[in-house]
Structure formats: C-alpha cells, structure tokens
Amino acid sequence: MAAEGESYVPFTDHNPKPHISSGIPFYEACAHHVTNTFKASKVYIIVSNSISKTDNFKKLTNALGEKVVGVRKGIKPHTPWSDVVEIVEEVRSLGADIIVTLGAGSLTDGAKVVAFALANDVKTSEDLGKLPADQETPNIKAPALPIINIPTSLSGGEYSPFAGATDTRNHHKASFSHKELGGSLIILDPALSVSTPRQIWLSTGIRAVDHCVEGLCSLQPKVSAKSDKEFGEGLKLLVPNLLITSKDWENEEARLKEMLGARAAMGALDLGIPMGGSHGIGHQLGPLGVGHGETSCILLPAVLKYNYRHGDENVRKPQQKVLDILWADEAVVEVLKKHGLEKEKADAGDVIGAIITELGMPRTLKDVGVGKDKLDALADNSLKDRWLGTNAIPLTEKRQVLDILEMVVGDTD
Structure with a gap:
C-alpha cells in the first residue's frame, strides 16, 4: 500500500x-x-x-x-x-x-x-x-x-x-x-544520491550503461523486441542525463531519470538476457581493488572493439543499435564531435569510450593501479565466469581474455 x-x-x-x-x-x-x-x-x-x-x-x-x-x-x-x-x-x-x-x-x-x-x-x-x-x-x-x-x-x-x-x-x-x-x-x-561521491555515481552510471549495451549486443536466443526496447529506453535515459549530472551535480530531475534508466536496464535483464565479456572479466577485476562501476569504464569499450574486430556481420550488426540511439541525441552528439568522432567512421567502442572520457572516468588498468603482473591470474579467474561464454564472441580461451586486457593496460613507461 x-x-x-x-x-x-x-x-x-x-x-x-x-x-x-x-x-x-x-x-x-x-x-x-x-x-x-x-x-x-x-x-x-x-x-x-x-x-x-x-x-x-x-x-x-x-x-x-x-x-x-x-x-x-x-x-x-x-x-x-x-x-x-x-x-x-x-x-x-x-x-x-x-x-x-x-x-x-x-x-x-x-x-x-x-x-x-x-x-x-x-x-x-x-x-x-x-x-x-x-x-x-x-x-x-x-x-x-x-x-x-x-x-x-x-x-x-x-x-x-x-x-x-x-x-x-x-x-x-x-x-x-x-x-x-x-x-x-x-x-x-x-535527493539522497547527491551525497554519493562523484566517482561512484558516474562510474556506476556506466555500469548501468554496460547492462544496456551488452544486452543490445547480445546474440543469445532470449533477445527479443521487448528486451531491445527496455535496454534502449535505459540507454536513452542514462547517457544524456549522466552528461547533465557531471556538469550540474544537484540536478535531481536528471538523477531520477538515471535511476529509472538503471531500472529499465535491469528490467530487460530480468527477461533472461545474459551479459558478455565486460561483465565477466569485470567480476574478477573487482577483487583486485577496482570499483564495481570502474570495471565497466575500463572494459566495455575494449570488449566492444574486440568483438567488432574479430566478429562477422552477425556480431557487428547489433552494435549498430547502440550507435543509432546515441547519435540520435543532440547533447550526446555534441560530446562525440568534441572528441573528434564522425558518425560514419566511429564504432560502438569509440562512442562509449568518448562518453566515459567526457565523464572523467578511468579508461585503463594503470588508472586504477592494476599492473601487467596481474593479467595472467586475472585471465584465469575470468574464464570461470558464466558471462564469458555468452559474449558476442564466446571467450573460451585464455589468449582471448589476455588480448582484451592488453588493450586496456595503459602506458606503463
């Protein structure tokens, strides 16, 4: 009641x-x-x-x-x-x-x-x-x-x-x-969320974006028009309003829309849509001291780019759903152009990466204090995660996971 x-x-x-x-x-x-x-x-x-x-x-x-x-x-x-x-x-x-x-x-x-x-x-x-x-x-x-x-x-x-x-x-x-x-x-x-530290609020916002993006790009049988609609609604609510919040911290209207976007994403997940490599590797990156949302900031663009480079048209086509949503929003387009992206040339990894950079979130393992010496064990643990097998390109071999991790090591000089 x-x-x-x-x-x-x-x-x-x-x-x-x-x-x-x-x-x-x-x-x-x-x-x-x-x-x-x-x-x-x-x-x-x-x-x-x-x-x-x-x-x-x-x-x-x-x-x-x-x-x-x-x-x-x-x-x-x-x-x-x-x-x-x-x-x-x-x-x-x-x-x-x-x-x-x-x-x-x-x-x-x-x-x-x-x-x-x-x-x-x-x-x-x-x-x-x-x-x-x-x-x-x-x-x-x-x-x-x-x-x-x-x-x-x-x-x-x-x-x-x-x-x-x-x-x-x-x-x-x-x-x-x-x-x-x-x-x-x-x-x-x-109103309560205004007190959440900036890094946590914005990075977990990207975690919610990760739900939407990996859901939209999934090739699993349970994907449907209904799940695509809910993931799409979540993405439309999350990205533009995260950009607003990063500039106007106490804007409660934008914050509520972000909360409803996270809810929409999780509603689509509740239909049984599995996640992919960003979630699977991220689950094991977390225990190394990396924030829950920060794992998505680092891994999601890399997993998208890995899938695009190594996948066929069946893998690449779903990424267009993400691009269509984000390039349709004027505020998002302004940010993408600011980062030098062109609609005809940028892939989904480029676009998501630019948004994460604009929010000031970490993009590499070096940014969060994880060195190359951790990659081997991280790859081994990741292969135990249920979501690696449901990535758009199933990640079943250690070399695949290491390829993704090496994309996000960062400058080690």
Missing part, C-alpha cells in the same frame, strides 16, 4: 518483485513500509561507513525508532564471505525480521547472500561455499527474510536475482543465484 504522495509500482509488467517506491523522502517511505507492508518490528540496518556518519542515516534511524535492533556499518568491497558470515550470525541472534540497506554495491549483494544463507542454516564460510549458483539443486531453500534497499548508486544490483561475494581464501568472486534472491522493495530518492 502506497503512502500519501508516493509512487509504489511493481518492478516490471512481467515481475512484480521488487516493488519500486519514489516521490517521498526515503526515510518516510522506509518507515511506512516496514510498518504497513511488511508488518516488521525488528529492523537490521546495513549502512555504508560513509553514510553512517551523515544526517541521512540519522533521519532513517529516527524514522524507524525503537524498531532498529542492529546496525552493521559497512561491508568490505566485493562482499567477503567472512563479512557475510558475521552478519548472518548477528541477524540470527537478534531475531531480526527485516533487513534495510542504505548504500550500494557490496551492501546490496551482502544482504542478498545473508538472507540466502539464513534460509539454509549457514554458520561458516565452508557452509557458504556449499550454496550453489543454481537454485534447482535439491534441498536449497529460498530466501525468506524481506529486504528493503535504499540505493545510492546506479549499479542496479538491487534488482538482480544474482549476488557476488568473494571467497577470501582464493580471491575468487563467487556467484549466488535464486529466483527469490533480492529485495522486496527498492526506494529511489534522487
């Missing part, structure tokens, strides 16, 4: 979960739904370290009052299993009946894995390692604890039935999946 003045709608027309809230302050929406929608009385909050020191966190805890039974301030980047197990034990001991996340990235994935682990009586990292990425495994129970996500980035993980968490024993980022994995409610508040 919506609060007064609130928009409260299902995620998509084909999937009612999660519901999406917007239009009223995040703390008012959260308190309303904790009480009236979920009938919860013991709230466990997972909040980023930085937000925990702000008035925004005070507004949330004041709105929830005595219902708050526990607070976790921060989860380390890329969701280490050790952090997950600690939170599972605390949530279990407190008898919490709902989790609220305030932040993004590792917090979002962490809450999903915590709920999954609680449902399956996980107590140790060894127990966690037995939870598969395939919900068809016998005796695996669906997550039952409701989650309210209040995101402060555009990476979109709160919409996904997948979660990544890193096994600290080998630095491999494992994937957890279940059709019921994920939040029950996502609260969008553009």
